[in-house]
Amino acid sequence: MSNNRPPWTTLACAAAGVAAAAVLARYAPGVRRQRIPARRLHIETSRAFNRSSALLACSVLTDSAMEHYRGSFSNPAMYVPPVVATCSLLAGLHGGADRNAQTHAMRHAIYWGAALTGVAGTGFHIYNVMKRPGGWSWNNLFYAAPLGAPMALLLSGALGAAAERLRNQPARSPxxxxxxxxxxxxxxxxxxxxGNAGEAALLHFRGSFQHKAMYAPVSVPPAAAALLLHATLTKPRPRWLARVALQLTWLIGWLGAAFHIRGVARHHGGWRNWSQNIYNGPPLPAPPSFSALALAGLAALRLRESERR
Known part of the structure; x- marks a missing residue:
């Protein structure tokens, strides 16, 4: 049997590439670098972090609700993450629309609650890994309670709390x-x-990188993280390469969600058997977390470029 791909597959791949470039050029945040007055820049950055927190909380809410339901909520504490993630999601949506230069006390409290819940959840998941036969092993890291899930809730709370703290800062040099x-x-x-890229690397390694697209979230996002950290720790100046890498990471998050939807459809029964296949297929809520963190990174980079030191 020939290994040559049929022409329609090649055309479909080319069309997908063109469509991805069009989406990046039209919708990716930070492509059009609008000049924002200094008195408003830190408020716009705060709002971007609120939105990032909301998107991350949405991923945590969906993932924790699904996985804890599969676990039959055997521990009453398993009800807490979906509830807290819902509160963090609502706080993020509210903050993303709020142009006030003052910390919102209720949002701030919710974010701190989400961060503390993430810390406690991480402890529970570490205990879940350690109590299994073999303890701290690759097999248990692959199949026990995922360590990255509660850390995502911690990160959602941290992003939101940082947004609220930033609102109270002076317009210049916050x-x-x-x-x-x-x-x-x-x-x-x-x-x-x-950290998010590390979690993706663990799970894609478990999947043996059976599709070439699985290399994308373990290559571009780590590069974007490194470029962002370099831009953060060095003298402020325009960093176009870091911006492009973060924009690609934003796009990878949404394309990854599409690939995961396709992965569910490939299981027996496809989406007609959705109640089983959403658990057996790749996790649907995971990829958008890359888009959430890329959004925060772009906002932080824009603010950093405006600073004097």
């Missing part, structure tokens, strides 16, 4: 944690993106 705000937010976004 600071967080004793450093320029752009630098602090860039570090948070870059580290979060690197």
């Amino acid at each position: 600071r967080l944690l004793g450093m320029p705000a752009g630098k602090a937010l860039g570090l948070l976004s870059g580290i979060g993106l690197a």
Whole structure:
């Protein structure tokens, strides 16, 4: 049998590439670098972080609701993450539309609650891994409670809390944690993106990288994280390469969701048997987390480029 691909497959791949480039050029955040007055830049950055937190919380909500339902909510604590993620999602949506230069007390409290819930959830998941036969092993990391899920809730809370703290800062030269705000937010976004890429690498390694597209989230996002961290830790100046890498990461998140939808459809029964296949196929909520962190990274990079040191 010939291994040559049929012409329609080649045409479909070419069309997909053109469509992806069009989406990047039209919809990716940060492509059009509009000049924003300094008195408004930190508020727009805060709103971007609120939106990023909301998108990340949406991924956590969907994932935790599905996985904890599959676990029959055997531990009452398993009800907490979906509830907290819902609150974080609503807080992020509210904050994303809020142009006030003041911290919203309720949103801030919700974000701190999400961060603390993420810390507690990480402890529970580590315990779940360690109590299995073999303890800390690759097999248990692959198939026990995923460590990245509660960390995503922690990150959602951290992004939102940073957004609220930033609102109270002066319009010029805002600071967080004793450093320029752009630098602090860039570090948070870059580290979060690197951790998310590590989780994807673990799960795609489990899947033996059976599709070439599975290499994308373990190559572009780590590069974007490295470029963002470099831009954050060095002298502020325009960083077009970091911006392009983050825009590609944003796009990879949405394309990854489409690939995961396709992965569910390839299982027996396809979407007609959705109640089984959404658990057997690749996790649908995972890829958009890349888009969420890329959105935060682009906002942090824009703020960092405007700083003097």
